[in-house]
Amino acid sequence: xxxxxxxxxxxxxxxxxxxxxxxxxxxxxxxxxxxxxxxxxxxxxxxxxxxxxxxxxxxxxxxxxxxxxxxxxxxxxxxxxxxxxxxxxxxxxxxxxxxxxxxxxxxxxxxxxxxxxxxxxxxxxxxxxxxxxxxxxxxxxxxxxxxxxxxxxxxxxxxxxxxxxxxxxxxxxxxxxxxxxxxxxxxxxxxxxxxxxxxxxxxxxxxxxxxxxxxxxxxxxxxxxxxxxxxxxxxxxxxxxxxxxxxxxxxxxxxxxxxxxxxxxxxxxxxxxxxxxxxxxxxxxxxxxxxxxxxxxxxxxxxxxxxxxxxxxxxxxxxxxxxxxxxxxxxxxxxxxxxxxxxxxxxxxxxxxxxxxxxxxxxxxxxxxxxxxxxxxxx
Amino acid sequence: xxxxxxxxxxxxxxxxxxxxxxxxxxxxxxxxxxxxxxxxxxxxxxxxxxxxxxxxxxxxxxxxxxxxxxxxxxxxxxxxxxxxxxxxxxxxxxxxxxxxxxxxxxxxxxxxxxxxxxxxxxxxxxxxxxxxxxxxxxxxxxxxxxxxxxxxxxxxxxxxxxxxxxxxxxxxxxxxxxxxxxxxxxxxxxxxxxxxxxxxxxxxxxxxxxxxxxxxxxxxxxxxxxxxxxxxxxxxxxxxxxxxxxxxxxxxxxxxxxxxxxxxxxxxxxxxxxxxxxxxxxxxxxxxxxxxxxxxxxxxxxxxxxxxxxxxxxxxxxxxxxxxxxxxxx
Numbered sequence: 001x002x003x004x005x006x007x008x009x010x011x012x013x014x015x016x017x018x019x020x021x022x023x024x025x026x027x028x029x030x031x032x033x034x035x036x037x038x039x040x041x042x043x044x045x046x047x048x049x050x051x052x053x054x055x056x057x058x059x060x061x062x063x064x065x066x067x068x069x070x071x072x073x074x075x076x077x078x079x080x081x082x083x084x085x086x087x088x089x090x091x092x093x094x095x096x097x098x099x100x101x102x103x104x105x106x107x108x109x110x111x112x113x114x115x116x117x118x119x120x121x122x123x124x125x126x127x128x129x130x131x132x133x134x135x136x137x138x139x140x141x142x143x144x145x146x147x148x149x150x151x152x153x154x155x156x157x158x159x160x161x162x163x164x165x166x167x168x169x170x171x172x173x174x175x176x177x178x179x180x181x182x183x184x185x186x187x188x189x190x191x192x193x194x195x196x197x198x199x200x201x202x203x204x205x206x207x208x209x210x211x212x213x214x215x216x217x218x219x220x221x222x223x224x225x226x227x228x229x230x231x232x233x234x235x236x237x238x239x240x241x242x243x244x245x246x247x248x249x250x251x252x253x254x255x256x257x258x259x260x261x262x263x264x265x266x267x268x269x270x271x272x273x274x275x276x277x278x279x280x281x282x283x284x285x286x287x288x289x290x291x292x293x294x295x296x297x298x299x300x301x302x303x304x305x306x307x308x309x310x311x312x313x314x315x316x317x318x319x320x321x322x323x324x325x326x327x328x329x330x331x332x333x334x335x336x337x338x339x340x341x342x343x344x345x346x347x348x349x350x351x352x353x354x355x356x357x358x359x360x361x362x363x364x365x366x367x368x369x370x371x372x373x374x375x376x377x378x379x
Numbered sequence: 380x381x382x383x384x385x386x387x388x389x390x391x392x393x394x395x396x397x398x399x400x401x402x403x404x405x406x407x408x409x410x411x412x413x414x415x416x417x418x419x420x421x422x423x424x425x426x427x428x429x430x431x432x433x434x435x436x437x438x439x440x441x442x443x444x445x446x447x448x449x450x451x452x453x454x455x456x457x458x459x460x461x462x463x464x465x466x467x468x469x470x471x472x473x474x475x476x477x478x479x480x481x482x483x484x485x486x487x488x489x490x491x492x493x494x495x496x497x498x499x500x501x502x503x504x505x506x507x508x509x510x511x512x513x514x515x516x517x518x519x520x521x522x523x524x525x526x527x528x529x530x531x532x533x534x535x536x537x538x539x540x541x542x543x544x545x546x547x548x549x550x551x552x553x554x555x556x557x558x559x560x561x562x563x564x565x566x567x568x569x570x571x572x573x574x575x576x577x578x579x580x581x582x583x584x585x586x587x588x589x590x591x592x593x594x595x596x597x598x599x600x601x602x603x604x605x606x607x608x609x610x611x612x613x614x615x616x617x618x619x620x621x622x623x624x625x626x627x628x629x630x631x632x633x634x635x636x637x638x639x640x641x642x643x644x645x646x647x648x649x650x651x652x653x654x655x656x657x658x659x660x661x662x663x664x665x666x667x668x669x670x671x672x673x674x675x676x677x678x679x680x681x682x683x684x685x686x687x688x689x690x691x692x693x694x695x696x697x698x699x700x701x702x703x704x705x706x707x708x709x
Contacts (some may be wrong), residue, residue: 213394215637217401218685220644221662221678225405228666228674311528315648318530319663337534338652340549344541353531361526 030296033373040369046362050175050355057172058127061165062138062151065328071097072160074346075108078152080118091115095150116142118151155348157336166328167352173329174310175359177244181309182302184248189255190298196256197263198286204260211253219250220315227321236327243322247312251305258301262294296374304367307360314356330356387693391686398682399457403450406675417466457679463672467665472676476658480680482551482569483657486650487642488688489573490580494638495631497585502592503624506600509593517589524586529645533579533652549653551576576653580645584638591630599623629700635692640685647681 021029034040053060078092094114122141129135142151154163196207226246230239266272275285310330316322317331318338325332333352337343343350414436418428428436437443444452456463462472505514537549551572552565559565599605600623608618650659658677665673 209390209393212390213397216394216640216686216689217398218640218643218647218681220647221681222401222405224647224662224666225402225674225678226408228669229405229408307526315528315530319648319651321663321666334531334534340537340541343534343538347538347542350534350538353534356528356531357526360528361522364522364525 026292026296030373034369037369037372039365040372043362043365043369046358047366050171050359050362053168054172054175055130057168059129059137060139061162061168062122062124062141063162063165064125065161065166065169066326068159068161072108072150072152072156074158074342075150075152075156075160076346077155077163077348078110078150080153084115090118092118092151116151118142154351155346157333157349158342163333163348163351166333167355169328170330170333170352171355173240173323173327174313174331174356177240177247177313177329178306178309180241181244181248181251181313182306184245185251185255185305185309186298186302188248188252190259192252193256193259194263194286197260197267207256207260211256214250214253219312223247223250223312223316224319224321227316236323239323240327243313243316247309247316251309251312255298255301255305258297259294262297263290266290266293296370300367300370300374303363303370306367307363310356310360310363383697384694387690391690394686395683398686399454399679400450402675402679402682403453405678406453406671407446407449409669409671457676462676465665465670465673467668467670467673472673475673476661476677476680479656479658479661480677480684482655483643483646483650483659483681484684484688485569486551486573486576486580486646486655486657487639489577490642490646491584491635491638493574493577494581494584494588497581498588498592499628499631501585502589502627503596503619505589505593506596506627507619509597514593517593521586521589524582527582529579529583530648530652532582533576533649536575536579537652549655551655551657576646576649576655579649579653580642583645584634584642588630588634591634592627595627595630596623599626625699629696632692632696632699635695636689639688639692643681643685 024032075095078095080090080092082088082090084091092115093110093112094116095108096111096114097108118140120140121137123136124138124141126134126136140151140153152162152164154167157163157166192207192210196204223246227243230242234242272285272289275289280288313322313329314331314334317329318334320335322331323329330352334350337349337352414433417436418433421428453463460473462476464470465472465475468475501517505517508514552568553572600619602623605618605623608622609615613621646655646657647659647662649655650657651663654660658681662674662677665671665677
């Protein structure tokens with residue numbers, strides 16, 4: 001006889017639910033747990049949006065990021081006005097150039113009588129969408145542009161280059177450097193951490209001491225020294241990879257620690273012993289039994305390692321020792337904000353700090369959620 | 380206890396060695412050597428150095444020897460306090476660095492002390508009043524500290540200082556004190572200028588320590604001995620401060636090991652933004668001018684000071700945590 005307070009139907013649902021959980025795969029369980037972490041979901045959405053911007057940077061930009069015009073240096077952002085006389089007609093105010101009578105510098109002021117119409121999917125400079133489709137369409141642009149019609153959503157830098165477009169390309173560089181750097185670190189970390197955790201003994205001791213030593217050295221001075229030694233005649237691509245490698249020389253330690261910890265924990269598990277007794281080779285045990293069970297932990301640790309990569313690149317480029325113009329990255333963009341006088345007059349130069357902060361927060365939230373979900377069998 | 384001490388000391392020595400090798404790599408990396416830069420400088424100022432003279436100089440400085448011999452010669456000089464010449468300045472490296480190294484350390488240590496002073500009460504509060512408004516506020520500040528690189532924080536604060544107060548908030552001394560000789564007045568002036576860079580450098584570490592302190596204390600507060608203490612009628616403050624906080628205090632010393640390198644690292648770049656007279660701006664200038672002896676020496680000295688600081692924190696940890704003393708005493 002059933003004496004439980006639950007009606008029979010509800011009990012059945014609970015049983016079904018339990019069954020669903022007990023037959024769910026490991027990844028399903030992780031996904032269910034990850035979904036419960038709201039901030040992590042939000043962070044993931046933001047990170048995905050940023051990486052979408054990486055893919056579509058040339059579509060989101062509307063001006064050639066390298067095209068400069070000294071005349072238009074340090075122009076303030078132009079605000080988009082969506083309505084004209086109550087009708088949908090997005091436009092920006094034109095800029096009227098005048099000579100300042102005292103300094104003789106050309107100053108531009110917004111002129112409300114001049115309306116420059118703006119439209120979506122407007123034609124602009126030619127590029128290949130996703131690297132294949134040749135097109136000239138951009139998310140936004142000036143319609144039927146005359147030479148004096150301009151669109152500077154975030155203003156211009158000292159050389160009169162459009163900050164919005166540069167920011168889009170900078171996002172592409174900075175975020176891919178994070179990924180490439182983390183990939184290098186991952187290779188180093190998994191190899192050294194794996195050897196350390198799997199074989200133990202002398203190899204473990206040596207690798208652990210090396211990690212401790214690497215972690216106790218102040219990194220920025222060292223990076224500065226190494227980065228400054230890169231030859232001046234290297235191409236943008238060569239510098240990019242060199243900087244990525246320099247950054248990942250330190251980033252691997254945390255990943256190695258996680259991998260080693262998982263190896264140590266799993267080595268004693270029953271299913272590993274069972275596999276050994278069943279005569280599996282060591283390679284088979286690693287690939288088929290160990291890696292799938294700690295892959296999730298590695299993914300979480302990798303996500304949490306990306307922010308440090310991004311900050312490192314931004315810091316080095318900010319100092320002028322990382323990527324060099326004509327490369328565009330968040331750090332390169334922030335270099336112009338170094339001068340406090342320039343910043344006081346044109347605060348919009350600081351705008352590149354905003355995506356850095358947002359993406360670092362989002363990656364941290366995402367990584368936290370992944371870490372919590374990585375072990376779905378715990379409590 | 381001695382075994383523990385010995386192990387830490389050995390690791391410190393190994394780290395110093397690794398730092399010295401890396402600094403030497405920094406010196407060696409750029410194309411050309413000391414003599415070719417010297418020659419370039421001499422010809423820029425009009426004098427002429429012949430090929431024979433250059434060769435003689437190379438021999439005198441041992442630059443024709445294998446790299447490891449050069450390293451040993453350099454180490455030999457360094458140990459005796461001779462760091463070579465700073466080319467750009469035409470003066471010995473030690474003279475150029477001068478006070479700057481100590482000021483770097485002063486800024487870094489101030490940042491760590493501030494980290495402790497802030498993280499301890501906030502961490503305790505966050506744990507004892509879990510999920511209160513204050514706890515959430517601390518978490519929020521923590522996330523900001525985590526996400527904003529210190530140099531950006533410095534930029535924003537500089538901008539705010541300039542806009543709101545029309546004042547330059549950077550620097551470590553007031554204008555009239557910058558050239559003055561050391562004395563009480565100058566030291567006091569330094570102390571007055573330290574809080575801002577200390578906050579900027581310490582925020583990330585503070586955020587982390589608050590989280591660690593909160594988590595550790597929450598674990599401790601749930602233990603039976605706390606219930607016992609409370610049941611025996613101890614006042615709430617005594618219950619919390621007497622035992623759980625002391626146990627949870629461990630990370631304060633144990634995190635210095637990685638906090639110090641992190642803060643010293645950050646101080647380099649923050650100094651550039653705030654215009655602090657530390658080794659940061661000097662290092663950047665030396666690197667841009669390829670003045671490698673100066674740059675290498677700065678990297679070396681920063682590394683050594685960090686190692687010494689970490690070692691001191693190990694001693695501190697041993698002092699506050701008897702478990703470490705007992706464990707390794709076996």
